[in-house]
Amino acid sequence: MKRMNGLRDDELIRQIESRIDIVDIIGERVELSRRGNRFWGLCPFHSEKTPSFSVSQERQLFYCFGCHEGGNVFTFLKKHDKLEFREALQYLANRAGIDISRYQSVRPSAKGARDNTIFEINQEAARFYHELLMSDFGKTAREYLLQRGVDPETIEKFYLGYAPDDWRQLEEHLLKKGFPIEAITESGLVRRSQRSDLYIDFMRNRIIFPIHDLGGRIIGFGGRLISGEGPKYLNSAENRIFSKRFHLFGLYHGREAIRSASEVILVEGYMDCLALHQYGIGNVVATLGTAFTREQAKLIKRYSETVLVMYDGDEAGQRETMRALEVLRQEGIYAQVIPLPPGIDPDNLVREKGKEEFLNFVQNNRVTVTEFKLQNYVKSGLTANLERKVEILWSLFPEVDRVKSVLEKERQLNILAHRLNLPEGDVRREFNSWKRSRSSVGSIRNRNRVFRNNRKREEKPESRHFEERLLVRMIADYDLYKRIKEELGIDTFSDPSVRNLALTFDCVCSTGEPREAQDRFKEKIVIDDELSATWARICMLEEENPLSAYEIDDYFKHLMVTRERAQWQEFGAQLAEIELNGDFFSVLRSIVRLGNMTFGRAGKEGSHESGKET
Ligand SMILES: [Zn+2]
Numbered sequence: 001m002k003r004m005n006g007l008r009d010d011e012l013i014r015q016i017e018s019r020i021d022i023v024d025i026i027g028e029r030v031e032l033s034r035r036g037n038r039f040w041g042l043c044p045f046h047s048e049k050t051p052s053f054s055v056s057q058e059r060q061l062f063y064c065f066g067c068h069e070g071g072n073v074f075t076f077l078k079k080h081d082k083l084e085f086r087e088a089l090q091y092l093a094n095r096a097g098i099d100i101s102r103y104q105s106v107r108p109s110a111k112g113a114r115d116n117t118i119f120e121i122n123q124e125a126a127r128f129y130h131e132l133l134m135s136d137f138g139k140t141a142r143e144y145l146l147q148r149g150v151d152p153e154t155i156e157k158f159y160l161g162y163a164p165d166d167w168r169q170l171e172e173h174l175l176k177k178g179f180p181i182e183a184i185t186e187s188g189l190v191r192r193s194q195r196s197d198l199y200i201d202f203m204r205n206r207i208i209f210p211i212h213d214l215g216g217r218i219i220g221f222g223g224r225l226i227s228g229e230g231p232k233y234l235n236s237a238e239n240r241i242f243s244k245r246f247h248l249f250g251l252y253h254g255r256e257a258i259r260s261a262s263e264v265i266l267v268e269g270y271m272d273c274l275a276l277h278q279y280g281i282g283n284v285v286a287t288l289g290t291a292f293t294r295e296q297a298k299l300i301k302r303y304s305e306t307v308l309v310m311y312d313g314d315e316a317g318q319r320e321t322m323r324a325l326e327v328l329r330q331e332g333i334y335a336q337v338i339p340l341p342p343g344i345d346p347d348n349l350v351r352e353k354g355k356e357e358f359l360n361f362v363q364n365n366r367v368t369v370t371e372f373k374l375q376n377y378v379k380s381g382l383t384a385n386l387e388r389k390v391e392i393l394w395s396l397f398p399e400v401d402r403v404k405s406v407l408e409k410e411r412q413l414n415i416l417a418h419r420l421n422l423p424e425g426d427v428r429r430e431f432n433s434w435k436r437s438r439s440s441v442g443s444i445r446n447r448n449r450v451f452r453n454n455r456k457r458e459e460k461p462e463s464r465h466f467e468e469r470l471l472v473r474m475i476a477d478y479d480l481y482k483r484i485k486e487e488l489g490i491d492t493f494s495d496p497s498v499r500n501l502a503l504t505f506d507c508v509c510s511t512g513e514p515r516e517a518q519d520r521f522k523e524k525i526v527i528d529d530e531l532s533a534t535w536a537r538i539c540m541l542e543e544e545n546p547l548s549a550y551e552i553d554d555y556f557k558h559l560m561v562t563r564e565r566a567q568w569q570e571f572g573a574q575l576a577e578i579e580l581n582g583d584f585f586s587v588l589r590s591i592v593r594l595g596n597m598t599f600g601r602a603g604k605e606g607s608h609e610s611g612k613e614t
Helices: 007-019 022-027 073-080 085-096 100-105 111-134 136-147 152-157 169-176 181-186 251-261 270-278 294-301 315-330 346-365 369-379 386-402 406-420 424-439 442-448 466-476 478-488 496-509 514-526 529-544 549-581 584-613
Strands: 033-035 038-041 053-056 061-064 161-163 190-192 199-201 206-212 218-225 233-235 263-267 284-286 306-309 334-337
Touching: 007 085, 007 514, 022 038, 022 053, 022 061, 022 073, 053 529, 061 529, 073 085, 073 529, 085 100, 111 136, 111 161, 111 169, 111 181, 111 206, 111 218, 136 161, 136 206, 152 270, 169 181, 169 190, 169 199, 181 190, 181 199, 206 251, 218 270, 251 263, 251 284, 263 270, 263 346, 270 284, 270 346, 294 315, 306 315, 315 334, 315 369, 334 369, 369 386, 369 406, 386 406, 386 424, 406 424, 466 478, 466 496, 466 514, 466 529, 466 549, 478 496, 478 514, 478 549, 496 514, 496 529, 514 529, 549 584
Parallel strands: 263 284, 263 306, 306 334
Antiparallel strands: 033 038, 038 053, 053 061, 161 206, 190 199, 206 218, 218 233
């Protein structure tokens, strides 16, 4: 795992954990109520009617007894808000009022610090643009937005702004704020003019759309020309923190809605996205004025398995739709298309119809990729002869074949038959022969298939596993840790994930103060999803059924007896071997070994006693 800031991360995590309560963070996303010493709610990770999702304030962990998801606040944000670890870190630091740059800028590498300066410049520029829009100077721009139907709430929510029709205002403002000119130019908002050798503002006379990353930071800007000459849309220049192909407009604001709708509407323009959000349809994202990329598809996949492509109804829109569909296919994302009539875009559709009717339109008009392609073929009038029809069929069969449901597959084949005016039986036979022809190369294709549902989880038996309970006690009780290490060895834990946690703790103990071992252990596993999840599960279960001192002693005794018995058995086998073909030296060796065995036992018991005294 990549750790950008090494030790500094630990310190930051500790700061965050001391100021953030997991109950608050989860409580904002899941309705929780207190029962006993835990909070309970309906699990956001599986569907259920009675709460089996629990949050422990004391331990700062969550665990679902139904689907076994569990972990700490970072794990939760990663799973629930689909944040990367660093994004979660950023988000929580913001919440805790911690200036994350303090932890990054002290690093010897200046890169983090420079990135931070760009973020700060973007933030300051966004404020500058927004305040201008809301001031007298922004009157024309505000009127333009109003006339396009953008209401004040949406302006606030997306923090829209106005770049004045001037060459130097932003630059002067940023300089006044103390930013160095090198950083300002690096942000891409100000650039050196080739003609006059002066620095000039990049965005002029434009409505400004700040673009957020998933941590809520502003990484770049889109600008729409209000009047005059120049490209209609412009993005701020790419730099180290802003690359258009990796981001989507609206994703930050829409991520909650996308998750709950479990599908996302992909549109082309900033205005489309704004309009739908304004009408209460939040599961919408827009590309940043460029062709849809695989990186963007990957980003979407973190939130949603289904994408509805809703591009403009004109020819360019259709072409882009085809391209987007291909990208989605490559990423294994299920896609549907909502075709729009020529001259209509999502923006004017939702304004014309309102929310309910718009949603009905989406429901009634969404078509599968097969149908969309077929519609396009039929439209282009290429259905004349049988040969061409077969050609169309074969080009669409891969789409049909990707459908998992048998019924849906049938339905699509029937639609094909109907649209191409062919008997259903013929189309099905053609489909089968296509499949046969393909099976010879099938293995290669299958290899590339994306298995989306890879959340395979080894089902643990519900019975409270002894080793797990012992581990929880061991980590809470340093003396017990020493006793286990000396008498049984850390590898006494047979379950791989439990052993992994035990070894992590062991490693932490060998490098510092025993008193802090538990804290350092938690910091250590924070960034590891798997360990965090296992740890949460184990802790929550142990709490239900804590191990008694008596049970622990019993376990030690039992294990010692078992080991002794094994040793004697082995010794007996050796004796038998010696009896058969032994020499004097092997007899001697065995006698020495016997002595060691008895002495070793006495010695271990001795150390146990002394361990108890301290
Ligand atoms: Zn669950």
